[in-house]
Amino acid sequence: MTLLDIRDLSKRYASGGRDVAALDGVSLTLAAGETLGLAGASGSGKSTLARVLTRLVPADGGTVHFGGEDWLALSGGELRRRRAKMQMVFQDVLGAFNPRATVASVIEDPLRIHNIVPKAGWAREVAALLDRVGLPASYATRSIRDVSGGQRQRIAIARAIASRPSLIVLDEAVSALDVSLREKILELLVTLQVERGIAYLFISHDLAVLAAVSHRIAIMDAGRIVETGPAAGVIGAPQSPAARALVRAVPRLILQKEDRNAV
């Protein structure tokens, strides 16, 4: 079942006298429960796509249907309500939080905003979500600034799944972590996906990361999707110059991993 249908999305930026087509006719689909890996060189438009999809910046043209709804046409209270279903995890998104914010308050936000459980149930729900991402319930009272980078990403994932989304957009979500932490977070994400049927748009400049989690991979270059296919195909036999350059940058051993089964 198609969950996300992106058609001909465009976004231009004018900066310093330059006019940049950050998104230049991007079309992609994502099935329920699927991971689509999105790779591309720096500046190819990956983060712009994440920001347009999550409604942080407006598109100039094109359409997005999410769960069958005209996603870019939603506004106000309707958009706020529907946002429960599309969450995001960016690179250290919680690092920008108020240093006095507690872990509990960060995870309670979506419970409150989306009215997931009544206030009396928040503490129990926060404890369950922390447990689900591998952290003790005692972390709830810590300040968000007093936890490590890896723990912060676990908390960001707990916050993202709190509103029971059908899609999570992850933009370089594991890029700041060292290799062993990164693997653990990727395992957690795959387990959560299997348990809850969540689809991921998984953005990374690192094909080795995408090889580990993606069912399909799309390659971006200069605001365009230049290649899409099953992960094993794109990595094993890249067709476009952009995909070939990304594959060349990854050690051979890592790419010998088995492809994830198609959903």
Ligand SMILES: Nc1ncnc2c1ncn2[C@@H]1O[C@H](COP(=O)(O)OP(=O)(O)OP(=O)(O)O)[C@@H](O)[C@H]1O
């Ligand atoms: N707010 C902005 N103002 C002006 N130009 C921007 C802005 N955001 C992005 N761009 C430009 O749009 C293009 C795409 O940028 P984007 O950040 O989406 O690429 P990216 O693939 O995510 O890169 P990276 O991997 O380095 O994050 C780049 O040329 C960038 O300079």
